[in-house]
Structure formats: C-alpha cells, structure tokens
Amino acid sequence: MTPELIGALSIAVLLALLALGVPIAAVLGLVGFTGLALLTSIEAATIKAGVVGWETISRYELGVLPLFLLMAHLCFTAGASRDFFDAAAKLLGHRRGGLATASIAGCAGFGAISGSSLATAATVGLVALPEMRKRGYAPSLSTGSIAAGGTLGSLIPPSGALIVYGMIAEQPISKLFAAALVPVATQALLYIAVIILLCRRNPALGPVSERVPWRERFASLGRIADIAVLIVLVIGGLTVGWFTPTEAASIGSVLAMLLCARRGKLTIPALRRALAETLRTAGVIYAIIIGAIVFSVFLGATGLASHLTALVIDANLDAKAAAAVIVVVLLLLGSVLDGMALMLLTVPIFLPMMVGLGMSPIWFGIFVVRTIELGLVHPPLGMNVYIIQGIAKDVPLGTIFRGVLPFLAADMLHIALLILVPATALWLPGVLA
Amino acid sequence: MSLPPPDDFGEERAPQPLPTGLTGVAVALGSVALLVAMATDALAVLGRHFGFPLLGALELVQASVSVAGACAIVCASAAGAHAVIHAVLDRVSPASRAVLAPAGQLLGAAFFLVLAVGCGWIAWDLRAAAEATDLLGIPLAPLRLFATFALIFTATLFVRTAARRA
Amino acid sequence: SEAPAPDAPTVLRYATPYTAGHPLSRADQQWIAHVERISGGRLRIQPSWAGGLISSEHNLVELRHGVVDVATISPIYTRGGTHAIRLQAGFYGGEQSIDDQVAVYRCLQASFPRLGQELAGLVPMEVQGGNVLGIVTRTRPVRRLEDLRGLRLRVPGELVPLLRRLGADPLDMPMADVYPAMAKGVIDGVVAPADTLKALHFAEVARFYNQLRIARGAYPARAISEDSLRRLPPDLERLLLDSRIVWERAVASEFKQAEQVGIDYARGLGMTFVQPDPVAQQRLDALYLAEAAQAAANADHGLPGQAMLRVAQDTLRRLRSGSRPPCAGPAL
Ligand code: NA
Numbered sequence: 001m002t003p004e005l006i007g008a009l010s011i012a013v014l015l016a017l018l019a020l021g022v023p024i025a026a027v028l029g030l031v032g033f034t035g036l037a038l039l040t041s042i043e044a045a046t047i048k049a050g051v052v053g054w055e056t057i058s059r060y061e062l063g064v065l066p067l068f069l070l071m072a073h074l075c076f077t078a079g080a081s082r083d084f085f086d087a088a089a090k091l092l093g094h095r096r097g098g099l100a101t102a103s104i105a106g107c108a109g110f111g112a113i114s115g116s117s118l119a120t121a122a123t124v125g126l127v128a129l130p131e132m133r134k135r136g137y138a139p140s141l142s143t144g145s146i147a148a149g150g151t152l153g154s155l156i157p158p159s160g161a162l163i164v165y166g167m168i169a170e171q172p173i174s175k176l177f178a179a180a181l182v183p184v185a186t187q188a189l190l191y192i193a194v195i196i197l198l199c200r201r202n203p204a205l206g207p208v209s210e211r212v213p214w215r216e217r218f219a220s221l222g223r224i225a226d227i228a229v230l231i232v233l234v235i236g237g238l239t240v241g242w243f244t245p246t247e248a249a250s251i252g253s254v255l256a257m258l259l260c261a262r263r264g265k266l267t268i269p270a271l272r273r274a275l276a277e278t279l280r281t282a283g284v285i286y287a288i289i290i291g292a293i294v295f296s297v298f299l300g301a302t303g304l305a306s307h308l309t310a311l312v313i314d315a316n317l318d319a320k321a322a323a324a325v326i327v328v329v330l331l332l333l334g335s336v337l338d339g340m341a342l343m344l345l346t347v348p349i350f351l352p353m354m355v356g357l358g359m360s361p362i363w364f365g366i367f368v369v370r371t372i373e374l375g376l377v378h379p380p381l382g383m384n385v386y387i388i389q390g391i392a393k394d395v396p397l398g399t400i401f402r403g404v405l406p407f408l409a410a411d412m413l414h415i416a417l418l419i420l421v422p423a424t425a426l427w428l429p430g431v432l433a
Numbered sequence: 434m435s436l437p438p439p440d441d442f443g444e445e446r447a448p449q450p451l452p453t454g455l456t457g458v459a460v461a462l463g464s465v466a467l468l469v470a471m472a473t474d475a476l477a478v479l480g481r482h483f484g485f486p487l488l489g490a491l492e493l494v495q496a497s498v499s500v501a502g503a504c505a506i507v508c509a510s511a512a513g514a515h516a517v518i519h520a521v522l523d524r525v526s527p528a529s530r531a532v533l534a535p536a537g538q539l540l541g542a543a544f545f546l547v548l549a550v551g552c553g554w555i556a557w558d559l560r561a562a563a564e565a566t567d568l569l570g571i572p573l574a575p576l577r578l579f580a581t582f583a584l585i586f587t588a589t590l591f592v593r594t595a596a597r598r599a
Numbered sequence: 600s601e602a603p604a605p606d607a608p609t610v611l612r613y614a615t616p617y618t619a620g621h622p623l624s625r626a627d628q629q630w631i632a633h634v635e636r637i638s639g640g641r642l643r644i645q646p647s648w649a650g651g652l653i654s655s656e657h658n659l660v661e662l663r664h665g666v667v668d669v670a671t672i673s674p675i676y677t678r679g680g681t682h683a684i685r686l687q688a689g690f691y692g693g694e695q696s697i698d699d700q701v702a703v704y705r706c707l708q709a710s711f712p713r714l715g716q717e718l719a720g721l722v723p724m725e726v727q728g729g730n731v732l733g734i735v736t737r738t739r740p741v742r743r744l745e746d747l748r749g750l751r752l753r754v755p756g757e758l759v760p761l762l763r764r765l766g767a768d769p770l771d772m773p774m775a776d777v778y779p780a781m782a783k784g785v786i787d788g789v790v791a792p793a794d795t796l797k798a799l800h801f802a803e804v805a806r807f808y809n810q811l812r813i814a815r816g817a818y819p820a821r822a823i824s825e826d827s828l829r830r831l832p833p834d835l836e837r838l839l840l841d842s843r844i845v846w847e848r849a850v851a852s853e854f855k856q857a858e859q860v861g862i863d864y865a866r867g868l869g870m871t872f873v874q875p876d877p878v879a880q881q882r883l884d885a886l887y888l889a890e891a892a893q894a895a896a897n898a899d900h901g902l903p904g905q906a907m908l909r910v911a912q913d914t915l916r917r918l919r920s921g922s923r924p925p926c927a928g929p930a931l
C-alpha cells in the first residue's frame with residue numbers, strides 16, 4: 001500500500017468508527033496510531049502517541065486552557081453568567097434571537113482575551129448554553145451560534161493563528177492584526193443577520209420576551225457592574241500590557257474568585273464543585289486534542305496534503321479562481337486535520353503561488369486563517385462542535401451540526417466577499433500605515 | 434412568552450455528587466494543581482509589577498498543569514463525559530447496541546492504553562536522564578510517571594464501563 | 600510492504616519542525632539535493648517539513664525509536680540526558696564566527712566521549728552554531744552595561760545568571776509570547792540574534808538592536824539513527840557521513856544570509872543599531888568567562904567541567920593565533 005492509499009483508507013475507517021459511536025477522541029487517536037504504525041513501526045507510533053499525549057497536557061500554551069475554563073466555572077458559581085444573561089434578556093430579549101446575538105457578542109469579547117477558537121467556544125459555551133436553554137432557545141440555534149461565534153476568537157487580536165501565520169509568511173503581525181478587524185466585524189454582523197433571519201422564519205427557535213421598562217433594564221445593568229469591572233480589567237490589562245494573553249487566564253480566574261467572594265458565593269463546596277467541573281470539561285477537550293494531533297501527524301506523514309496542494313498548483317488558475325480552489329482544498333483537509341497542522345502544511349506551498357498571482361500576503365493571511373477556522377465547525381471533524389457537545393452533553397452532535405449549517409452558509413458568503421473585495425482586509429492597514 | 438422566574442436558575446444543572454475512590458483522589462489533586470497554577474501565574478504578574486520577580490514561575494505553572502491535565506482526563510472519563518456521535522447508536526436494535534456500546538468503550542480503553550504505554554516508555558527511556566527544569570530544577574520523571582498511571586487508570590475506567598454495558 | 604526492486608532507491612525519511620521556507624530548511628534542501636545527486640539516485644531523502652512528525656522537544660527519543668530516519672534535533676533544549684552538551688554551550692566566550700563555534704564543538708567532541716554518549720543510538724549529521732546574540736530593546740539603547748539595569752528581558756535559560764549579575768531582570772516566556780509582550784511593553788526586550796528581527800518580527804515592536812555581543816555555543820542539530828545508518832550498504836553509509844560538511848556549510852551560509860536579511864529589514868523599518876562602548880564589551884566578555892568558570896567548577900552529573908572549558912578556550916586561542924588545531928576539522 002502506498003502512503004497516499006493508507007491515508008485515503010484511514011479517512012473511510014475514521015468516518016465508519018465515528019458513526020458507530022466510538023468516543024471521538026479514541027477514533028482519531030487509534031486510526032492515527034494504526035496508520036502511523038503501518039507507515040513506520042508499532043514502536044515508533046507508540047512513542048509518537050506518548051509524546052503527543054505528554055506535550056498536550058504539559059505545554060504552557062495549552063495548559064492555560066483549563067485556567068480559562070476555571071474562570072468560566074467561577075463566573076458561573078458567582079452567578080455572574082446568570083446576571084449577565086439576565087441583563088442581556090432585559091435589554092435584547094424582546095428582539096428576535098436577542099440572546100443568541102448576545103452570545104455572539106460574548107464570543108467577540110472573549111476572543112479579545114484569548115487567542116484561540118477552542119478556548120472561546122468552550123468558555124462562552126459553558127456560560128451561555130444553560131442560560132439560553134432556560135429561556136427556551138432551541139438547542140440547534142444556541143449551540144450553533146456559539147460553535148460559529150467561537151471562530152471569531154481566531155481573527156480578533158490577539159490571534160494565535162495570525163501570529164503563527166506571520167512567522168511562517170514573514171509578514172508584520174501588527175499589520176495582520178489591523179487587517180483582521182474589518183473582516184471579523186463583518187463576520188460577526190453576518191452571524192447576527194443569520195440569527196435574526198432564522199428567528200424571523202421560525203420564532204420558536206428563539207422565544208421573545210416582553211419589553212421591560214428602562215428602570216428595570218438599568219437595575220439589571222447595575223447588577224453586572226462588578227462583572228463589567230472584571231472584563232474591563234482583563235481586556236484593559238492585556239491592551240495596556242500588564243500581562244500576556246496566556247497569563248490572562250490566571251488573572252481572570254483570580255478576579256472571578258474575588259467576584260465570588262464579593263457576592264458571598266466563595267464557599268469550599270462551591271469552589272470544589274467549580275474545580276471538579278473544570279477538570280471534567282478540560283479532560284474532554286484534552287482527549288480530543290490529543291486524538292486530533294495524533295491523527296494529524298499521521299496524515300502529514302502520508303503526504304496526502306502535499307498531493308492535494310500540488311493539484312492546485314498544476315491547474316494554472318487566475319488569482320480569484322485559485323483562491324476558490326484553495327477554499328475547497330482547505331475545507332477538504334480541514335475536515336480531517338487540525339487547524340495549526342493545516343496551516344503549517346499548506347501556507348508555505350500556497351503563499352508563494354498566490355503572491356505570484358498578485359495577491360498581498362497580508363490578505364492571504366486573513367483569507368487562510370478565516371478559511372481554516374471553518375474547519376472547526378464543519379463535519380466530520382469540527383473541534384468546536386465536539387467541544388460544545390462535551391459541554392452540552394444531551395444535545396446530539398447532529399443537532400449541533402444542523403445548527404451550524406446556516407452559519408456555514410454565512411461563512412461561505414463572507415469568504416466570497418473576502419476573495420472578491422480584498423480591500424475588506426487591506427483597507428484598514430493601508431489607512432493606519 | 435415570559436422568562437422563567439429567577440429562582441429556577443441553577444436547578445437544571447443538578448449538582449452531581451463529587452466522585453470518591455481513586456477518581457476522588459484525581460479530583461482533589463487536579464484541583465490543587467489548578468489552584469497552584471493559577472496562583473503562581475498571578476503572583477508572577479504581580480511580582481513583575483511590584484519588584485519581586487518570580488523567575489521560573491513558568492516552570493511551576495507547567496508542572497502544575499501537567500498534573501491537572503492528567504487528572505482532568507481521569508475526571509472526564511470517570512464521568513463518561515467524552516464526546517460521542519449517537520446518531521447510529523440510537524437507531525440500531527438493542528441486540529446490536531449490546532455489541533456496539535461495549536466495543537466502543539473497549540476502543541476507548543485501547544486509545545488511552547496506547548497513550549499510557551507511549552508515555553511510560555518515554556519515562557523509562559529517560560529514567561537515568563535526570564530530567565529537570567532549567568531554573569527551579571523541578572524533576573520531570575515523577576510527573577511523567579503520574580501521567581502514565583493516570584492514563585492506565587483511565588483505560589481501566591473504560592474497561593469497567595464496557596463490562597457494565599455488555 | 601513489498602521488498603523494493605533491486606535498483607529501487609533506498610528512501611530515508613527526514614523530519615524537521617521548521618517550515619519549508621525557513622533558512623534552516625533551505626540548508627536541508629541543499630543537503631538533500633547533494634546526497635541524491637552524489638549517490639546517483641540510489642539514495643532518496645523524503646522530507647517532512649513542519650508536519651509535526653518530529654517534536655521540537657522530544658526529538659531525540661523519537662529519532663531513537665524510528666519515528667523517522669534522519670531529523671533535526673535540539674539536545675540543547677532537552678531537559679535531561681544531555682547535560683554535557685548543554686554545559687559546553689556556555690564555554691564559547693571570545694568566539695568570532697559560526698566557524699569558530701563549530702570548530703570548538705568538534706574539538707570538545709574529540710576530547711570528551713561523554714558528548715557522543717549523550718546521543719547514544721544516534722549519529723550526528725551536522726554541528727550547528729548560530730548568529731551572535733544581541734539585545735533587542737523597545738525604548739532605550741544599551742551602550743554601557745549600566746544601561747541594562749532594571750531592563751525586563753526575555754533570555755535563554757543558560758544566560759539568566761549572567762543577565763542577573765548585570766542587574767537586568769531576566770525572565771522566561773514562550774518564544775511565541777515575546778512579540779505581543781514586547782508590543783505591549785510587558786517586557787523591555789529580548790536577547791536574540793539579528794535574524795529574528797525579521798523572522799520573528801522583533802523589528803516591528805522594538806527600536807534598538809544593541810550589538811553587545813553575547814557568545815553563542817554550538818551543538819549537534821541533525822542526526823541519523825544508528826539503525827537506519829547501519830542498514831545502508833557500506834558505500835552509502837560512507838557517502839552520508841562524508842556529506843556532513845556539506846550540511847554544516849549550507850547551514851552556516853543560510854544563517855549568515857538570514858542575519859543580513861534581518862538587519863536590512865530592521866534598517867528599513869528605522870531600527871537603530873547601537874554600537875556598544877568598547878569597555879562595556881570587554882567587561883561583558885570578562886563576566887561571561889567568569890560565569891563559565893563558575894559553571895565549570897559547579898558542574899554536576901560527574902562532568903569534567905573545568906577540563907571542557909579549558910579545551911574550548913584553548914581551541915579558540917589557537918584559532919585566533921592562526922594555528923587551526925587538527926581536531927577543528929575543515930573550515931566552513
Ligand atoms: Na483572539
């Protein structure tokens with residue numbers, strides 16, 4: 001068997017095992033392990049799996065994920081998330097899909113704290129899902145909007161993905177950050193438009209509440225003043241340079257703990273519960289990340305990605321057509337590879353080609369990060385979706401993917417806009433320069 | 434449609450009992466490790482601004498999160514929280530489900546066993562390497578061993594669930 | 600898999616954590632082209648760039664267990680089992696070039712078998728130095744050692760004692776955090792070679808590159824697993840071993856180019872290159888050597904620290920005086 005054939009077969013096996021109800025992490029990890037063992041040896045594959053497992057739990061950059069989760073669970077303990085959505089309901093509840101819109105805003109806000117989609121989806125999901133559910137939101141709409149909203153985190157500065165792209169492509173990261181702002185704003189607006197359209201077509205998806213008088217609205221805002229202080233301190237501290245994005249997780253957790261104390265909720269049992277739930281959620285996420293990386297390493301070793309990319313280069317297209325084909329290739333690969341691996345594998349190949357076709361590398365960075373992030377929400381391997389499933393245990397995966405579909409349509413529209421009007425990305429850095 | 438009364442909040446998340454036995458130990462250790470990581474990082478930030486730099490804080494955070502991470506995997510597995518696609522499983526006959534459900538759990542056990550063997554093998558390879566962090570000299574061998582045992586224990590949790598579902 | 604046809608080329612799998620366009624990977628490509636050409640097509644190297652096939656932290660273990668045949672290794676960043684390789688990296692005070700660095704390592708390797716034993720199961724394929732380290736600072740130049748006082752600098756672990764002695768506030772953070780941390784003023788600067796001004800974009804977020812030279816050590820950075828090497832027919836084995844100098848020269852020349860590219864890029868962005876006060880450089884060199892002497896005297900794990908320091912410094916002295924010792928091997 002050639003490596004490419006092993007790669008193609010493994011994807012078929014992967015899909016079959018997923019459908020049969022084997023835990024997703026185990027499917028990814030075992031198929032990756034077996035494939036790697038076929039390409040190298042059982043010994044080598046075992047060692048590689050051990051390295052991936054250890055590095056995932058011991059690396060500082062990934063290690064901050066449970067700390068972000070702890071912050072979310074502590075906010076929950078403090079009742080802060082309830083008050084936040086209470087306020088959102090009083091302010092926006094009389095509008096169709098108001099709370100889903102608030103969740104998108106929450107994702108954007110959290111995205112400004114964390115550099116990652118996964119952390120954004122997991123943290124905001126923990127806070128927002130139970131609140132939307134209590135207010136009668138359809139599981140498809142609430143989980144779908146957070147899975148999609150989570151991808152905002154990867155374009156909003158500080159963005160881990162853009163920093164990595166800047167290093168590979170040797171492009172100024174400050175320019176990339178500036179270039180991301182208009183696209184990410186249009187992305188968020190498109191998501192909100194999707195929510196409004198969906199709720200207009202089927203009002204049962206997001207029940208509308210009665211308009212509340214302004215006095216009550218202000219009162220509910222008063223109750224979240226301390227939360228606002230927390231958010232301002234974290235985002236402000238990041239902006240001013242008191243701490244780094246990775247340190248923000250610990251600072252946020254300490255502040256959330258103070259919030260609990262201020263509200264008289266910091267009891268030993270409550271703290272133990274928050275910690276236990278943090279560990280449980282983190283374990284689900286770690287297992288999936290380990291499985292996905294083992295699978296990614298294997299697929300990288302098959303050379304499947306380089307074959308697909310070679311096909312695009314051989315086709316000799318013009319810039320816009322080439323961009324469209326790259327979207328298809330990235331979506332295909334993104335359905336089975338994790339985002340970082342995909343970027344490292346494809347950017348060095350596609351970037352020179354697109355620059356040769358006259359596209360700006362800054363534009364390409366926004367385009368490629370945007371497209372790769374789509375892989376986080378589309379089937380079969382959509383990490384954001386899996387993670388949200390891990391949080392909202394009783395919502396079937398199919399429902400979440402169904403909920404994500406309308407947002408995927410908006411994503412495609414957004415990417416088309418990015419291809420047809422590169423100025424959406426390039427205008428702002430031009431103005432700032 | 435009106436909102437549910439405020440008192441309803443929090444009830445839907447029926448508090449699960451905290452686990453006992455080895456899993457309980459994992460929860461306790463993981464919790465302490467998380468708090469240590471949080472406090473260390475936060476103190477390092479404070480120290481930086483108030484003139485008592487804590488060099489090596491990063492290493493302590495790293496060591497703590499590795500313990501927390503291993504415990505987290507145990508906790509998630511003990512709670513049966515791992516993400517699964519139910520679409521087919523929910524539609525097949527009870528007889529097929531009686532085969533598929535434990536088979537899936539056994540594959541889960543196999544996955545964590547592979548990770549455990551790999552992790553333990555590396556620890557064995559490096560047994561004489563005196564692996565330690567640069568600044569604080571935190572030894573890594575115990576941390577690797579801890580992760581290995583946590584992964585083995587996780588595999589046994591899956592086997593137990595498989596036996597229960599068979 | 601089937602047995603290869605008698606005239607099918609022998610394939611060796613090579614993996615590196617760097618992307619294909621990285622200067623180090625460009626050097627790898629030169630080496631690959633050389634090996635394939637010189638073997639008349641009997642040897643084929645199948646590279647894997649940045650695919651995660653080899654870890655940047657556990658590469659020695661992975662290579663020993665056959666994850667790939669040849670790989671980029673980083674014994675200097677491994678936190679166990681490479682104590683001698685790590686210790687010697689601090690003994691290069693007075694080096695003037697990448698050629699100096701590689702020559703010193705070769706001589707140390709010849710005198711101290713411990714360096715080879717730490718890579719048991721592997722055969723080094725390339726010894727690598729690096730561009731001299733300078734100090735990138737955001738807002739103020741460093742001309743005298745006193746200017747370092749109170750500066751919050753990200754430094755490699757082995758330089759922490761030295762920078763502390765200079766009154767700086769050295770700290771450790773992941774390399775990926777350095778750019779945003781400098782942009783926001785979380786740190787005042789970073790100790791890094793000039794190639795990072797472009798490669799890691801430091802020139803965007805800092806105004807000064809202070810050319811106070813901090814010596815850089817060498818270490819083996821590419822290796823083949825012994826099993827893979829022994830499986831080859833003797834002539835191909837010889838060919839690979841002979842190709843080491845090609846790889847070393849390619850890396851040295853790519854490093855030099857990358858340094859120039861970084862400097863040009865930074866100049867284009869208006870970065871100021873600060874020449875240190877000569878007295879400051881002399882004092883720094885003396886402090887560096889004092890640190891090295893202390894590290895040599897305190898060497899644990901049964902390492903002959905002082906003897907190693909002596910060989911390193913002897914080699915450098917002889918290189919300076921124009922009498923290249925035989926252990927230094929061919930110049931790069
Ligand atoms: Na972000």
Ligand code: NA
Binds near residue numbers: 382
């Ligand atoms: Na996907």
